[in-house]
Amino acid sequence: KAEGSKTVALLFDSLVSPFWVSGIEIMREKAKAKGWTTLENISNFDDNKQFEQVKAMISRKVDGILIIQTDAKAVIPAIRAANAANIPMVHFNRPPAKSDAYSVAIQADNRKIMQDTVGFMVAKAKKQGGKYKACILIGDLGDVNAIQRRDGFFDVVNANKDIIDVVARVSTEWNADKAFAGLTNAIQANPDINFLVTSSDFLHPQIEQVLKSANKWHKTGEAGHVLFGGFDGDEGAYARLQDGYLDACGVQNLFLEVDMAFGAFEDLWAGKKPEKLLLDPGFVITQEDLMAKRDQMWGYTVWKKMQKG
Amino acid sequence: MSAVSAGGGNRSTTLFVLRNAPVLLFIVLLACFGLMSDRFLTVTNFVNIVIQAAHIGIIAIGMTFVLLIGGIDLSIGANMYIVAAVLGLFLKDLPLAISFPLVTLIGLAFGAVNAWFITRLRVAAFITTLSTLFIGRGIALYFSGNKMVGFSPEVLALGRASYFGVPSAIWGFAIVFIAAYVTLSQTTFGRQIYAVGADPDAAGKAGIDVRRIVFSVYCIAGVCAAIGGLISLSQVAVASSTFGFQKEFPVIAATVLGGTSLFGGRGGVLGTVFGAVLIQTVENGLVMTNADPYLYPLVISIIIFIAVFIDSSRNSILERLERRQIRVERV
Amino acid sequence: MTAAPFFEASGLCKSFFGVQVLHGMGFTLRPGQVLGLVGENGSGKSTTMNILGGVLPMDAGRMTLDGADYHPRGPREAEARGIAFIHQELNLFRNLSVAENLFITGFPKRIKGLPFIDRGRVAARTQELLKAVDLDIAPNTPVSRLSQGERQLVEIAKALGANARIMIFDEPTTSLTTRETDRLFDIIGRLQRQGIAIIYISHILGDVMRLCDDIVVLRDGHKVGQAARADMTIEKMITLMVGRTIDQMFPPREPPVTLGAPVLEVRGLNQRGMVKDIGFTLRAGEVLGISGLMGAGRSELARILFGMDPHESGDIRIGGTQVRELSPAACMDHGMAFLTEDRRAEGLMMEASIADNIALASLPKFGRSWAGFIERTRLGDEVQRISGAVRINARDIQRTLVKNLSGGNQQKAVIGKWLLHEPRVFILDEPTRGIDVGAKYEVYKIINQLAADGAGVLFISSEIEELTGMCDRIMVMAQGEIRAEFPRAGFDREAILRAAMWHGMKETA
Amino acid sequence: MSSTQSITPGSAAEATRPQRSFAVRLLMSEYLVLVLTAIYFLVMWALVPSIATADTLLDILAAMMPLLVVAIGQTFVLIVAGIDLAAPSILAAASVAGASMMTGEGGFALFTGVPIGVGILAFVGVGLLIGLLNGVCVTRLGMPPFIVTLTTMMFFSGFALFYTSALTDDGSSFGDLPSAFVAIGQGTWHGVPYSLALAGAVMLVAHLTLSRTVFGSWLYAIGRNPRAAAISGVPVRRAVLWAFVISGLCGGIASIIYTGRLETGTPVLGQRILLDIVGSAVIGGVSLFGGKGRVTWTLYGVLFLSVVDKGLQLLGLDLASVFAIKGLVILSAAVLDAVRHRLTLRG
Numbered sequence A: 001k002a003e004g005s006k007t008v009a010l011l012f013d014s015l016v017s018p019f020w021v022s023g024i025e026i027m028r029e030k031a032k033a034k035g036w037t038t039l040e041n042i043s044n045f046d047d048n049k050q051f052e053q054v055k056a057m058i059s060r061k062v063d064g065i066l067i068i069q070t071d072a073k074a075v076i077p078a079i080r081a082a083n084a085a086n087i088p089m090v091h092f093n094r095p096p097a098k099s100d101a102y103s104v105a106i107q108a109d110n111r112k113i114m115q116d117t118v119g120f121m122v123a124k125a126k127k128q129g130g131k132y133k134a135c136i137l138i139g140d141l142g143d144v145n146a147i148q149r150r151d152g153f154f155d156v157v158n159a160n161k162d163i164i165d166v167v168a169r170v171s172t173e174w175n176a177d178k179a180f181a182g183l184t185n186a187i188q189a190n191p192d193i194n195f196l197v198t199s200s201d202f203l204h205p206q207i208e209q210v211l212k213s214a215n216k217w218h219k220t221g222e223a224g225h226v227l228f229g230g231f232d233g234d235e236g237a238y239a240r241l242q243d244g245y246l247d248a249c250g251v252q253n254l255f256l257e258v259d260m261a262f263g264a265f266e267d268l269w270a271g272k273k274p275e276k277l278l279l280d281p282g283f284v285i286t287q288e289d290l291m292a293k294r295d296q297m298w299g300y301t302v303w304k305k306m307q308k309g
Numbered sequence B: 001m002s003a004v005s006a007g008g009g010n011r012s013t014t015l016f017v018l019r020n021a022p023v024l025l026f027i028v029l030l031a032c033f034g035l036m037s038d039r040f041l042t043v044t045n046f047v048n049i050v051i052q053a054a055h056i057g058i059i060a061i062g063m064t065f066v067l068l069i070g071g072i073d074l075s076i077g078a079n080m081y082i083v084a085a086v087l088g089l090f091l092k093d094l095p096l097a098i099s100f101p102l103v104t105l106i107g108l109a110f111g112a113v114n115a116w117f118i119t120r121l122r123v124a125a126f127i128t129t130l131s132t133l134f135i136g137r138g139i140a141l142y143f144s145g146n147k148m149v150g151f152s153p154e155v156l157a158l159g160r161a162s163y164f165g166v167p168s169a170i171w172g173f174a175i176v177f178i179a180a181y182v183t184l185s186q187t188t189f190g191r192q193i194y195a196v197g198a199d200p201d202a203a204g205k206a207g208i209d210v211r212r213i214v215f216s217v218y219c220i221a222g223v224c225a226a227i228g229g230l231i232s233l234s235q236v237a238v239a240s241s242t243f244g245f246q247k248e249f250p251v252i253a254a255t256v257l258g259g260t261s262l263f264g265g266r267g268g269v270l271g272t273v274f275g276a277v278l279i280q281t282v283e284n285g286l287v288m289t290n291a292d293p294y295l296y297p298l299v300i301s302i303i304i305f306i307a308v309f310i311d312s313s314r315n316s317i318l319e320r321l322e323r324r325q326i327r328v329e330r331v
Numbered sequence C: 001m002t003a004a005p006f007f008e009a010s011g012l013c014k015s016f017f018g019v020q021v022l023h024g025m026g027f028t029l030r031p032g033q034v035l036g037l038v039g040e041n042g043s044g045k046s047t048t049m050n051i052l053g054g055v056l057p058m059d060a061g062r063m064t065l066d067g068a069d070y071h072p073r074g075p076r077e078a079e080a081r082g083i084a085f086i087h088q089e090l091n092l093f094r095n096l097s098v099a100e101n102l103f104i105t106g107f108p109k110r111i112k113g114l115p116f117i118d119r120g121r122v123a124a125r126t127q128e129l130l131k132a133v134d135l136d137i138a139p140n141t142p143v144s145r146l147s148q149g150e151r152q153l154v155e156i157a158k159a160l161g162a163n164a165r166i167m168i169f170d171e172p173t174t175s176l177t178t179r180e181t182d183r184l185f186d187i188i189g190r191l192q193r194q195g196i197a198i199i200y201i202s203h204i205l206g207d208v209m210r211l212c213d214d215i216v217v218l219r220d221g222h223k224v225g226q227a228a229r230a231d232m233t234i235e236k237m238i239t240l241m242v243g244r245t246i247d248q249m250f251p252p253r254e255p256p257v258t259l260g261a262p263v264l265e266v267r268g269l270n271q272r273g274m275v276k277d278i279g280f281t282l283r284a285g286e287v288l289g290i291s292g293l294m295g296a297g298r299s300e301l302a303r304i305l306f307g308m309d310p311h312e313s314g315d316i317r318i319g320g321t322q323v324r325e326l327s328p329a330a331c332m333d334h335g336m337a338f339l340t341e342d343r344r345a346e347g348l349m350m351e352a353s354i355a356d357n358i359a360l361a362s363l364p365k366f367g368r369s370w371a372g373f374i375e376r377t378r379l380g381d382e383v384q385r386i387s388g389a390v391r392i393n394a395r396d397i398q399r400t401l402v403k404n405l406s407g408g409n410q411q412k413a414v415i416g417k418w419l420l421h422e423p424r425v426f427i428l429d430e431p432t433r434g435i436d437v438g439a440k441y442e443v444y445k446i447i448n449q450l451a452a453d454g455a456g457v458l459f460i461s462s463e464i465e466e467l468t469g470m471c472d473r474i475m476v477m478a479q480g481e482i483r484a485e486f487p488r489a490g491f492d493r494e495a496i497l498r499a500a501m502w503h504g505m506k507e508t509a
Numbered sequence D: 001m002s003s004t005q006s007i008t009p010g011s012a013a014e015a016t017r018p019q020r021s022f023a024v025r026l027l028m029s030e031y032l033v034l035v036l037t038a039i040y041f042l043v044m045w046a047l048v049p050s051i052a053t054a055d056t057l058l059d060i061l062a063a064m065m066p067l068l069v070v071a072i073g074q075t076f077v078l079i080v081a082g083i084d085l086a087a088p089s090i091l092a093a094a095s096v097a098g099a100s101m102m103t104g105e106g107g108f109a110l111f112t113g114v115p116i117g118v119g120i121l122a123f124v125g126v127g128l129l130i131g132l133l134n135g136v137c138v139t140r141l142g143m144p145p146f147i148v149t150l151t152t153m154m155f156f157s158g159f160a161l162f163y164t165s166a167l168t169d170d171g172s173s174f175g176d177l178p179s180a181f182v183a184i185g186q187g188t189w190h191g192v193p194y195s196l197a198l199a200g201a202v203m204l205v206a207h208l209t210l211s212r213t214v215f216g217s218w219l220y221a222i223g224r225n226p227r228a229a230a231i232s233g234v235p236v237r238r239a240v241l242w243a244f245v246i247s248g249l250c251g252g253i254a255s256i257i258y259t260g261r262l263e264t265g266t267p268v269l270g271q272r273i274l275l276d277i278v279g280s281a282v283i284g285g286v287s288l289f290g291g292k293g294r295v296t297w298t299l300y301g302v303l304f305l306s307v308v309d310k311g312l313q314l315l316g317l318d319l320a321s322v323f324a325i326k327g328l329v330i331l332s333a334a335v336l337d338a339v340r341h342r343l344t345l346r347g
């Protein structure tokens, strides 16, 4: 086929958070700019259904499959099937488990980014002095990213047990109600929580709502401010950083990740064989370096668009 | 072959204990969590529990009506999401006094569509609502483009507001509950719901307008889904594309846990409220005691199990004790 | 007193699934008239009444009420036009109380215009209506706790409350004993004097003769005769109904010369509040009747014997072996069968075919190999034979659903189910409920045959004539106790009634 | 989409009526769901020709097998007027338990070299055990099936997650399964997938059990009127217990196929397919109120849902359209069925 008329399948496992919604929109746009056609399928966290979707895309003889799988191991048969059909496969944001099958994965370094984010918060806490009661909102326990982010959090707090005591782990299952109820309960049990980390920015609205109800929603520097860290870097996170409520946010570089993914397709079509895992180093953005780094933050672009529209 | 040996006053205390067994279980549960966390047994915490149970509870009240006639509504989650999408996308600038009634009407209309297929075309309720679950969400997703839907500050303020010291969610919950309770127990319509649930053929022969009852019941479920959706969105502040997704499971669970039968004719909204609050209490207790998140589903399921076990054994004993007798035995 | 007719039906036709069951049925009603409607099972009596009561639409025909066309679109409209209907299959809601059942279509309101029920008035009015039918129960008793007979009285009370001009009684006495039946007839007499027209359907032709001014006879959906009481005899009715003469109500019963071994022995059976100190022996070849008033505990005794209800003490031997863990399955293993009085809830699978229903109790007998594959041809043949023996009136027993059968044919299906099981001990609780004279005769013959083949039959019935005609011995129960026993030679209607009326406990207490 | 069994009274009078056109007869038959599947297929064929390739067809067939097996298990429970919501958790728990036996990676390496039979026993054993537990609670403790299976679903889904997190490093799943096992889900024999044969065997046994045996007739009787069945000597409790055990067993077998296909034992297996399981049976014509259902009907229902899904996957549309189309397709099928039902009634 001519370079101009490529068809690429975008297989997502969900569109729950702005990260994924923006992700698929950026992909659609960039693909269009390149003259590619896109096909979509959402599996709703069902590994088996996603396998069927890959097979359907193979039947349609697409030129490339971009996949966000739910489970790193369950995706392997899908990679094999794509290999057999000679269709390049790129994993977006979540790498597959090790296997003999070949595919390229783009991933943010979740654990590292979370370590850096929490590390920044701890440093800030040390500067402020005092003891901290911490709470983390954990994602779905079946999701690798959620688990890596949780681990990144504990890597840092466990090293700083002298000033930080984790009093609440809220299981959100990536679900807004669960997050709302869980955090309300956690704050009820521990009204003195003053260190809060969420595994994804899409839970910010619930956090804001709960903290407001508990009269704990204050800007940095104001009395009663809760040290607050996020992850993803969406438009809400940008707004809250700018307004001074969010202290730090681990940003996945969504634009970069999409470019890396599409670049990988082009390399593969050209017969090159990129590394199996390409890392997006990500970065931490804070109130202090917001202006300097915001252009790399995808949420800022979305936010800007929303201000206009 | 042994009968329950209970005589005279002894028997009436047995009956009392049995009749109130669910409440006793609840008290035991409160005591256990209370011992494990000193912040559990506080008024604020209990208020929290009810606030969090409110939206499930309200939708489950609607579901109770549907189950009472032997129907089912799987589409409530889609209904909630449509309400959220319309409110957040199109009615953001209207005052609440106008936008809330409007979206409640949308919920009603959604219920009426279900009802129309079920009563006029006689499509099975399970399949009708399974399809509208997909169609409804599809339409709402079309509007929202999968994006998070945000709401006006007034809506969010309402979610945090209290009137006369009582949070808005509890007001909503209480009003819906009282209206439903009175309707079911004190009106002809309510009693006819039970009749239709017990035996629709007989109800038709007795001159009850079965279609009208069935139609109304799905409309009620639609309205309750809308109100529950409003309460939920005013709390969680945004609606993602999965808002209300698979809500049918916890809702039906709360209803059935409250003693309403899936086969119609048996149950009521008081039990439903109890079921919704019980589940929320356990979840709250687990967070309060900082339990390992992996244990949540295990503990919750065991407690629901015990509750239902007590309830069903109690029912069979009660049935035996309260059987009418044909002989007056001298003691 | 011959007022002019105010209701007229003519040329009524009705088909189900392409089969015509009513052919031009018609009749008239005058105020204060009692019209009897008789016919074999499935001849179209209930169908006619369903059309009148708005339950079914008619295919052709015309009805007028006060000279104006009357075509009810539903039961509601029929009720509004003053027609009350007591259905053959009881139409009560088990999950509601008696009072709620009486007012389910329209409760008195507390405040006019608001929907709230006035519970006080409901209770008071219920008390009144229950008193009219002489039923002594609290208005808020759940219907699920009433016996069949009591439920029938509640249905009658409900119809009384409707203030109707035409009242339809479709076999109202099938679960009533003599006392309640007499009471009902008093009520009907009173209604008649108030100028209410009554349609009375029954298979107890004696009652029809006693009660009705005019009698209409149906056969296969055709009206085959109508006459005033004076011009009608029971024999004539039967001849019109079945198309042949039947000169005897009961087949000759030859009491066995020597009774066989005991097949059912009961000693010292007790259950608090239900039965007390029951003891009797049923022998092979014997038909033992149990008489009693409503609530005497006959059905309770039967249920205990078949392992459906618990008992505290007592010794029960079936076919000589003591059965300790009583359950229906265990009793059936010992050759027992039990025809319950509630055929709809306990006897039949309404949504299944006649054949499936008949086969149900005997399936294991037709299972082959370890997997239990059913020998379908043998089963099919046997079921066909049985349905012929009980004379079920249906074209295709493999396809016809039981719910589409007439009431009497449903009863025959239950009897057939147990016959296929070939019981050694057969407990029959009101076995001839709702079946026509011809069919009754068949059932009696079957009972005789069973006894002749060496089975023991325990025959519970509220019709004393039936018991005296069929039994070798009659026990009378009252308040859960056996009060008296009469050998065939000593059968005496008055003595049996007197024994049944016993109020021992209440008098001494 | 109910259809009264072949014993509809309408058919009794069939012969007396004039012959209907072929189309009307098809519409009135119990094969309506199949007809609708075919119509949908043709429409899709026009839109995406690749749906009609041999590979895609084989894909549809292979993919529907595990769903078919669980749905057959569900059919048994639905026939006795129960419901088995635990099916997804049986899939998940059996998947992680079975997989953990067979992999050295986080699982019990002690079985390395031991025949995969042990693993398969674990799948089946977990299924049977959960089924038995459900059955015991329903029949011995007298609890309603809906809530019993709801709690067992929560419990065993939670347990599967817990178990996996405790045994694996990344806490998400068990991979690296023996290739002989994986072949059960993926392998073929002369072009016929093993899973097809396995599911075919399950279907045959289930069909014979329901339609030909005493036990099968008992199940229908219980669904139609449990009291009448008990009084007629049917061992109601034992039969209902077996229905749940069979459902559990089918869940275990389906889990083998799923796990083999995915080469992974995962605790989230099947967590989203409860409505597919119950829905396919109901769409095929099995009644939620008991007493009515056939294995072949469930097969039609599963086929219908699978073909609908595959068509939508091939189209590759956005989520909103996928939801809307899927809903509309199911609804139109249901409406047609309702119309048909009325026609049969009218005669």
Ligand SMILES: Nc1ncnc2c1ncn2[C@@H]1O[C@H](COP(=O)(O)OP(=O)(O)OP(=O)(O)O)[C@@H](O)[C@H]1O
Binding pocket: C016, C017, C021, C039, C040, C041, C042, C043, C044, C045, C046, C047, C048, C088, C403, C404, C405, C406, C407, C408, C409, C434, C436, D009
């Ligand atoms: N809903 C129905 N569907 C199909 N056939 C029906 C239906 N109702 C009645 N029938 C048939 O119509 C005929 C007349 O039935 P109907 O109930 O009127 O008889 P009946 O005279 O009341 O008999 P019984 O004395 O046994 O009550 C019977 O053959 C019966 O099978």
Ligand SMILES: Nc1ncnc2c1ncn2[C@@H]1O[C@H](COP(=O)(O)OP(=O)(O)OP(=O)(O)O)[C@@H](O)[C@H]1O
Binding pocket: B323, B324, B325, B326, C144, C145, C146, C147, C148, C149, C150, C175, C177, C292, C293, C294, C295, C296, C297, C298, C299, C300, C341, C462
């Ligand atoms: N299912 C039940 N649950 C509780 N009580 C019942 C039930 N069935 C019957 N009873 C009660 O048992 C008593 C006796 O029942 P029943 O009237 O059937 O006795 P019987 O002697 O068989 O009379 P008959 O059969 O003539 O009506 C009644 O007072 C009734 O209220």
Ligand SMILES: [Mg+2]
Binding pocket: C045, C046, C047, C088, C170, C406, C407, C408
């Ligand atoms: Mg009749």
Ligand SMILES: [Mg+2]
Binding pocket: C147, C298, C299, C300, C341, C429
């Ligand atoms: Mg009786």
